[in-house]
Amino acid sequence: MSARRPLFGWNVLGLMPAHVIMLLTLIVPVGIIILVSFSTRGPYGGFDYIFTIAPYRQILFNEGWTGELEFNPQYLIVVGRTLLLALATTAICLACSFPVAYFISLQSRERKVALIYLVTLPFWVSMIVRVYSWIIILGNNGVVAKALLALGLPDIGSLLFTDTAMLIGLVYSYIPLMILPIFASIEKLDPALVEASHDLYGSRFTTLRRVILPLCAPGMLAGAILVFVPCLGAVLEPTLLGGGKAMMMGNLIQLQFGAARNWPLGAAISIVLMASVLIFLTVRGLSAVRREGREAAR
Amino acid sequence: MHAKFRFAALAAATALSLLSGPAAHAEGTLAVYAWADSLAPDLIAKFQKETGIKVTVDAFSSNEDLLTKLQAGSSGYDVVTPSQHFVKIMGDSGLLEDIGANAMPAYRQVLPEWQKPWWDPKGSYSIPLAFGNAGFTVNRDLYKGPVDSWKIYFEPGPELQGKIASLAQPDEVIPAAQNYLGIPYCSEDPQAMKKVLDLLVAQKPFVTAYSSDNIENRIGSGEVAAHFWWDGNSLRLRRNDKANVEYAMPKEGLVGWLDSYVVPKGAANIDNAKKFINFMAEQENATAQYNYYGHSTPMKIDAAKALYNKENAPELFPTVPVKMGQACSPAAQELVTKVWTQLLQ
Incomplete structure (x- = not known):
């Protein structure tokens, strides 16, 4: 047990800026x-x-x-829809991020730095510009529709202003926030534990399920929170990509104010x-x- | 007006604020908050050069945003440009500075029919900037039929189904629906407003998007065939971008608006604000502003230099009634919100 400290020692004074910021901004x-x-x-x-x-x-x-x-129940419906959308986005981000993060962690040091840099690259561009670029990609005669046509697949028309477009936009916007914490937790994973699992005749799948995933759970949880929470307040993607046909919490609050x-x-x-x-x-x-x-x- | 959330315009406004002109000789500053893309950048530059006042222009995208900002207090702006019903609300709520508008040189430039209107009956707060109306625009490459009624927009036939876009805010869409149904604006009758809801709900399956930004792209490129829009914006898209669009003249009536220069209560640079308003009202400048903005002007302008007339800009000379939007009572506004929430719930 630590010794009793004076109530207003240097520790408290030193942390004062943090306390003041918390008080004023939160x-x-x-x-x-x-x-x-x-x-x-x-x-x-x-x-x-x-x-x-x-x-x-x-x-x-x-x-x-x-x-x-x-x-x-009109507002509850909006709340429910927003929760569902945030959960779906989180689930998709989680499923996509784990393999990506694992892949990055297996690279050489230089490539790791380069790949992590690429993951964070979108943050250098304004959010609204990135969402607008999806309008061009998904819209009429957009890249997606043209690519499908070129492959001889049926014309799906415009994906813009659908729930799919909204989900794509949200996953795209928030996936780096999932990749980074998962990558951090995989980096801390002791390779000896994986080897031990194999030594004990654990199959690859068992090793993944019983050793790797549980050890990466804190990173996955952190990522899930980082994606889920901002998704609840998303306004841009539902309006610009979803077409604003179904209100989300963000739109609802905006409407009230x-x-x-x-x-x-x-x-x-x-x-x-x-x-x-x-x-x-x-x-x-x-x-x-x-x-x-x-x-x-x- | 009403080019909500237009990010190109926001970028332009930001660029404009950086363009401070020849170093001001410390004549102070002026912060303007106006509709995106509404004020001619040349005129701002000219004003800075003539007066040495450093002007920053920010863009807002809806009257509601502006009102919320002023209500929150100390917006930091010296000149803002709300529409008529919001001038009324702001004036009544004590959010505007009495600038003695009717004694300003600018007031002598205002056309008589726009002096002392219902939203500023004593001429204390506001000098008008531009007026126009809200209706809908069709893309003539995609839709060849008639455009003489709101029925085409609210109860679309097969050729327009799934190719219609509306706005993200109820402020003008609901009055348009009220014109079509013959219900007065700001109705406090729930049964009448239920009819508005029924109309909009029946229209919803055919609406691609409820979005107020990027409209020129959507209607100009043919992503949609009909879009709720404003007269001058439709004119500019047709003239400047050579898009094959036509602004409808629905016989049930368009929804009118008029934007004015006003000064928020407690603004830091009231004298500069008045200088700016007077400057923008001078005949030569008002003409240049009219030519830039492409909405009708309530000011006296130089007819010889004006770009638009009945022949080349039919959008600005409506052949159907225009009914000015009103400031709704809280009870009426509650019904408007209820309709909109249930439409998009």
Whole structure:
């Protein structure tokens, strides 16, 4: 056990910049959003400091077309669709990233550096430009349609403004965030463990399943979080590639702060989104801690 | 106006802000927030040269964005250019500086029919910049049929099904649907708004995209055959890019708009803002602005130098009624949002 430290020693002072930044950029803004979500909407946007839980009630209950208050799942449908899309993107990214990361880890030192550099290269270009380039690739007479025609495959027309296009865009945008942590965890993998598995007559598949994948799980989990969370708030891809036909959480929140002039509802939806992400991460974190505890006790 | 999210325009605006002209002799600065691609870059450069004021121009892509920014406080802008109904909302919410517009030299350049309009009845806040309307444009390579009714757009026949695009915001699409159905704007009658929803839901299977950006590409290249759009933008695409497009004249009526220069409350450079507005209103400059922007002008211009007339720009001279968009009550706005949310849920 460490010795007792004075409450305001150099340690605390030295870390002060971090605390101040956390306070100003995280805690205060979230506090403001929570405050707005419990306030009353102003007639033309904005809000008044009159406490109410109406915004949260409005997420579930709305006035029907005849004026009575009824249960309306419209926002839950949007939340569900967004979760589904984020999960699908995460799953596809995971499936594609593991082989890529593994392949990179097997290369020579120089090639490794070059390949990792290539993975991060898209980040040097603005997100909006990259998404626009997919409009050209997937659109009418785009590269994809032309290539399929040249191969003698049937004309699929334009992929643009479909759910497929949206998913392609999201996977493309976020896959580097999955590759990098998985690569880092594979790099730390001790080759002796793989050899040991083979020595004990573990087949290639068994080695992958029982040795490599469990040891890379932390990297995969980190990657999954890095992809899943920004996907929940994606606005660009659903609008530009999906055609904006089905609302996502991001669009819904934008609508509330914009055309709907209902800031408290927008804030309430943001809080629900944030809370669900936090609950998800906490549950994952707790189960990871419990697992480690069990293994340590063994 | 209303070229929402147009990233080319954003890039242009950024380039413009870098183009600070000959080193300003410290006459201060001016921050302008205007519709993407709306202000003539030549005029900005000329203003900087004449006054020594350093101008930065940022682009916004929807009235809602602008309103939200002003409501959030200290936007840092000295001149912004909202549409009429938002001038009304901003004026009523105390978000605008009373610049005594009707006493400014610029006001004498405003055509009489646009002086003291309902959104600024005392002429305190605003000097008009441009006006026009929202309707729809068809690509004539793909669609040969008539374009005299909203029916063609909202209840498309087989030749347009799956080849229609709408906007990402309800602000003008719903008024257009209301014109078609004969329902007044900003209706507070849920039953009437349910009819609007039914119309839009029935149209949805035939709509390729609800998107407000990159419209000229989509309609010009023939990716879609009909697109909800604005008169002057359609004109510019036809004239400048030689696209075979036609702006429809639906007999039920177009949705009118007028954008004005206003000064946000608490702006840092109010004098420079007024100088700029007066400068843009001078006849020669207003003419150049009209020629650049391609939307109708509410200012007195030099007819001999104006580029557009009834023959070469029929888009700007509608032959059908134009009904000006209004500032909706919270109850009416709630119904608009409800329609839009249920349409895209």
